[in-house]
Amino acid sequence: MHPIRPDRRWPLHDIATTRQIEQAAAAALPPHTLMERAGLAVARLALALAPHARRIWIACGPGNNGGDGLEAAMHLQRWGKAPQLTWLGDEGKAPADALASLQRARQAGVAFxxxxxxxxxxxxxxxxxxxxxxxxxxxxxxxxxxxNSGGQSVLAVDVPSGLDADTGNGAAVRATHTLSLLTLKRGLFTAHGRDAAGAIWFDELGLLPGTGDGAPTAWLSSPAAASTRLHASHKGSYGDVAVIGGAPGMAGAALLAGSAALHGGAGRVFVGLLDADTLKVDSAQPELMLRPWDSLDLGAMSVACGCGGGEAVRAALPKVLSTARALVLDADALNAVAADPQLQLQLKARAGRGRATVITPHPLEAARLLGSSAAQVQADRLAAARELAQRFSCVAVLKGSGSITAGPGEVPLVNFTGNARLATAGTGDVLAGMVAARLAQGRDAMRAASEAVHAHGACADRWPDGEPLTAGELARRA
Ligand SMILES: NC(=O)C1=CN([C@@H]2O[C@H](COP(=O)(O)OP(=O)(O)OC[C@H]3O[C@@H](n4cnc5c(N)ncnc54)[C@H](O)[C@@H]3O)[C@@H](O)[C@H]2O)[C@@H](O)CC1
Ligand SMILES: [K+]
Known part of the structure; x- marks a missing residue:
């Protein structure tokens, strides 16, 4: 059994591949073995989480999830606990495994x-x-x-009841712990999954990796491997970033992205403000080089475009899309692309020219790009991210709880760092700068995006209690 932390690249499965794996495993084992293993794993975790609890309410449903609960009840009873079981099934309709466990639990004298x-x-x-x-x-x-109203800890078996194991949607149990069985379900990590699941545990029920032909349908993102810088290197070794944004009244967004790129390790950072009449230097960050955006040699740079871009960014986009060596499109740049089929063609054409592109929409921006609604995007975040990547031939980061990074032909990554403290102005600009810095240092688009998303969230997870998270400070620390 493993506690799931964002320190490893765990494989995630959907319901269909889980069923394939379950069938292959069940065929290779004596009858009822998987449910016995599942029940034992649940009982062990319950005992470890609440060693002093005596009265344990086990709410069992009509299917095999209920069967796991029935199995767990027998162990807990044997270990001196007082399980109080409620079963919502119908003996005429229950699946064979659950029925067998029901009979065994009755014989064992479990109180129903x-x-x-x-x-x-x-x-x-x-x-x-x-x-x-x-x-x-x-x-x-x-x-x-x-x-949900009891106030006591709840251990959810496999998924919190009511939660869609694929999409992370649905009104569900809000568990303090969830033990995912056989496979790690992707819906636990995105949309409402994290709020419903609490701390996530995984037990593969003794199966070896690769049982069945159900390949992972997503991966949990992992931190970047530590990299060391050669002594004999210089600022040119780490690439140039250009941030293009900061329309009148919104210079701050571009400066935040610039700061994030600088602290993210780019060799040099230029900020091309779309409002030519504003700053010539940012005295708080003199490392940032403020230049008219159209004087920059974008063909040699990783560009983060759109941060505070307003309407003005629209005019810059044809040149940015056609010349930027590597590109991150965020915020107003995405809205401009969504509204202009010509810009969409230009965006899509970048892949054919070998130019890396990452788009970083939040659900509403994603909906505009897909011609749908934010609710439709949230209804299946993985599908929406894959569709964005496919349609625009680029890497798409769909932001929100459990950010998804998807690329054409790639298995998507679900991020498991970050928290609601990131819901404050400017954190998206910081992320765009972080991705651009990684592109400038030579990462491919998928890696640059997923590593930046992971680091951005991990920084928020480390944030000291009681200290407000601001985007400026996040840019410096992440
Ligand atoms: N078969 C096995 O040997 C194993 C089963 N496992 C467990 O079995 C689960 C899957 O079992 P099932 O396929 O039986 O599915 P579930 O037990 O998740 O639920 C299916 C049952 O619930 C009913 N149902 C669905 N939605 C409902 C709703 N909204 N209100 C009321 N009833 C509803 C269905 O009609 C069906 O009777 C896994 O999540 C896992 O917990 C695992 O332990 C692995 C081993
Ligand atoms: K459950």
């Missing part, structure tokens, strides 16, 4: 109740797993509400 117990010390949510469909109603919804 028709309704949630009046109180409990710890709860196990085994109502719905990957077979959850439609939004819970009736007793299912009532028990989910009871688990």
């Amino acid at each position: 109740g028709a309704a949630p117990p009046p109180d409990w010390d710890f709860a196990i949510d085994a109502l719905l797993g990957i077979g959850g469909a439609r939004s819970p109603q009736g007793r299912m919804a009532e028990w989910i509400a009871a688990l």
Whole structure:
């Protein structure tokens, strides 16, 4: 069993590949083995999380997720606990594995109740797993509400009940811990998944990697490997970044991206402000070289374009798209591209010329690019990110909880760092600068984007309690 932390590249699976792996594993093992292993893993984790809990409410649903709960109840009873089990199934319809566990639990003398117990010390949510469909109603919804209102810790089996294991959507149990079984479900890490799942654990139920032909459908992103700089190197070894943005009244956004690029290790950082009448130097960051944007040699630079770009960025985009050696498009640049088919063609054509491009939309910007709505984007964030990458032949970072990095023909990466402290003005500009710095240092677009997203979130995770997170400080620390 593994606690999942953002320090390793874990494979993530969707429901379809999990079912393939489950079938292959079940065929290779004696009957009922997987459910026995699942129940034992759940019981062990419950005991480790709440060693002193006695009254453990185990809410079991009608399918095999409920079967895992029934198996766990037997172990907990054997270990001197007082499991209080409620089962929402129908013996005439229950799957064979769950039915076998139901009979064994009854024989073992586990106490069954028709309704949630009046109180409990710890709860196990085994109502719905990957077979959850439609939004819970009736007793299912009532028990989910009871688990959420209890105030006690809840361990969710496989996925928090009600959560779509693929998309991370759905009104669900808000667990304190989730034990993902057999495969690590991708929906735990994006959209509402992280809020519903709490701390995430994984047990592969004794299977060796590669069982079945279900290849991962996503990866959890990991930190960049530590890199050392050669003594015999100079600023030219680490590339030039140009930030193009800062329309009238929005110079700050471009300066934040510039600061992030500088602290992200770029050799030199130029800021091409779209408002020519503003700053000539940023005295707080004299390293930044402020120049008219159209005087910069973009063919030799990694460009971050759009930060505070306003309407003015539209006029710069044809030249930026056709000349930038490597490019990050953010914010107003994305809105301009979304509104202009000609710019879209130019964006798409970059891949054919071997030019790296990363787009970093939030859900609303993504929706504009895809001609859909933010709700449609959020309904399946992985699919939306893949569609962006495919349509525009570039790497797409769909921001939000569990940012997705997708590239054409690549298995997407789901980010597992970051928190709601990043929901403050300017943090997106910082991310754009961080990606540009990594492109300038020679990373390919997928790596530059996913490593920057990981580092950006990890910095927020390390932020000291009680200290407000500001974009300026984030740019310096990330
Ligand atoms: N078969 C096995 O040996 C194993 C099963 N496993 C467990 O089995 C789970 C999958 O089992 P199932 O495929 O039976 O699916 P689930 O147990 O997740 O749920 C399916 C059942 O719930 C009902 N249902 C779906 N949505 C509902 C809703 N909104 N309200 C009320 N009822 C609803 C369905 O009609 C069906 O009866 C996994 O998530 C995992 O927990 C794992 O332990 C691995 C081993
Ligand atoms: K569950």
